[in-house]
Amino acid sequence: MKQENFILSMIIPGPNGPGDAIDTYLQSLIEELKELWDVGIETYDASTRHNFKLHASLLWTINDFPAYGNLFVWSTKGKLACPCCNKDTSSIQFTNCKKQCFMGHRRYLPHSHKWRNETKTFDGNKEERPAPKIRSGIEILDQVQDLEGLQLSKDPKKRKKISHEKRQDNWNKKSIFFELPYWKCLLLRHNLDVMHIEKNICDNIMGTIMSVKGKTKDTIKTRLDLQEMNIRSELHPIQNGEKNEVPTACYTLSPEDKHKLCLFLKNLKVPDGFSSNIS
Structure with a gap:
């Protein structure tokens, strides 16, 4: 052996x-x-x-996370989707995009951490709650x-x-x-398994900054949710007659920037099996 x-x-x-x-x-x-x-x-x-x-x-x-729910037999869906946080999971459901959002990540920071007092950078509120009990x-x-x-x-x-x-x-x-x-x-x-997590996060980021239809997370509904939460005022939709105009975000790439990014990735040399084709 x-x-x-x-x-x-x-x-x-x-x-x-x-x-x-x-x-x-x-x-x-x-x-x-x-x-x-x-x-x-x-x-x-x-x-x-x-x-x-x-x-x-x-x-x-x-x-992966769905299999986590099957093996632990705790449903990884809905407002209490985190098996570790258990009943103390911090989540809200947005009214426009209908997505369940988990925004209590600052609870894990030290109590004196400066980000706990940040409001504008996060969800508009201070975070004074302790981390969920294990x-x-x-x-x-x-x-x-x-x-x-x-x-x-x-x-x-x-x-x-x-x-x-x-x-x-x-x-x-x-x-x-x-x-x-x-x-x-x-x-x-x-x-x-971090492989699935890394891929999903990468797909979401690339889909958003490249404005890929069907994959971007920056939609009119998510902008309306930001407006409802009264945060990120520069991203709020602008009413123009019967339509809402969506301001261009700082993270949205122009056609020229998209071309440069794709060209960079095309010419990038990595070890065999290190990455996959994003297309």
């Missing part, structure tokens, strides 16, 4: 993935992980030439104790509807990973 690290991957192809009902596929894995922790496995040590009892544990999972494994188990034994299904006839509004949280069931005796003691259970 020469490899120091092993990656266990599970791919469930097709448009009809199991979603929150992934427990069916994870059950055998969980049983083997419990056996590795409780019983162990007889292993040969090449250096001492003796057998020993090897025990193993699962440190964490690595996944829930321990015991606290999480207390929240889902009434969902013990609940099995989710992709079959609409067997699917049990969980009312998040009534529960005032986003739990769908108790995660199967909590069957592992040590899972509640871990400080970090799920890691986000």
